[in-house]
Amino acid sequence: MSRPQVHTSLGRLAFVAFAILSSPAAAVCTKWETIDTSQESTTQDFSTPGHLTDLEWLACPHDSQSPCSFASKAYHITAQPDVRSGGREGGSVLMGSLRPEETTAILKLAQHAYNEAMNADKYHPRESVEFKSLDATVDPFIHSVTEAPPGLQTVPPGKNVTLEWHSFYRYATGVLGGCTNTTLNGLRVTAGAPYTTTDTRTYKESIAGAWTRSITEFE
Numbered sequence: 001m002s003r004p005q006v007h008t009s010l011g012r013l014a015f016v017a018f019a020i021l022s023s024p025a026a027a028v029c030t031k032w033e034t035i036d037t038s039q040e041s042t043t044q045d046f047s048t049p050g051h052l053t054d055l056e057w058l059a060c061p062h063d064s065q066s067p068c069s070f071a072s073k074a075y076h077i078t079a080q081p082d083v084r085s086g087g088r089e090g091g092s093v094l095m096g097s098l099r100p101e102e103t104t105a106i107l108k109l110a111q112h113a114y115n116e117a118m119n120a121d122k123y124h125p126r127e128s129v130e131f132k133s134l135d136a137t138v139d140p141f142i143h144s145v146t147e148a149p150p151g152l153q154t155v156p157p158g159k160n161v162t163l164e165w166h167s168f169y170r171y172a173t174g175v176l177g178g179c180t181n182t183t184l185n186g187l188r189v190t191a192g193a194p195y196t197t198t199d200t201r202t203y204k205e206s207i208a209g210a211w212t213r214s215i216t217e218f219e
Helices: 100-118
Strands: 015-017 031-039 052-060 075-079 082-085 134-138 159-167 169-177 188-194 196-198 205-207 209-217
Touching: 031 100, 052 075, 075 159, 082 100, 100 169, 100 188, 134 205
Parallel strands: none
Antiparallel strands: 015 031, 031 169, 052 159, 075 134, 082 188, 159 209, 169 188, 196 205
């Protein structure tokens, strides 16, 4: 079971360096200087854009005499890790400008840094985590890592509702070094990845996240 550690600054400016690949000639980036590690675990942590998945568009016509209610159903989602320049807030996504092997190397470095920070207390070690993509099926009726808002699938007359799922992420921010692509050396980046936790209703491991929705006028 994951323990929430919201915006925990650990291993600040700690030095992390290791080879991603055994062959020095094949190494892409080998050094990471940790600045910060953190974890989203509540809806108050939605400071990083791009982790919201639109699931379904629900509409209730103007002439409806009462709010429209929609049956709960399951939705399949895929939450992908990402790499951003700078910090969590306001940084631009670098995934499109990085080669696949560069992305892999940075995620491995970030994963290593995150695990080192989380296990800084040798008397209370935690299970290592992976920075990887997660596939999951979520259902408002049976899946609620955080409680779904009341009336999540009830739409007022004359309104549209976009049902959304926000995946919670773990983050490591650091400065890159030892990169064969020298433009990456000295670059501050934040790598994030989704994670699993115990569902509050089923008590099974599931993707961490929360239900949200946006409301617009019916056209």
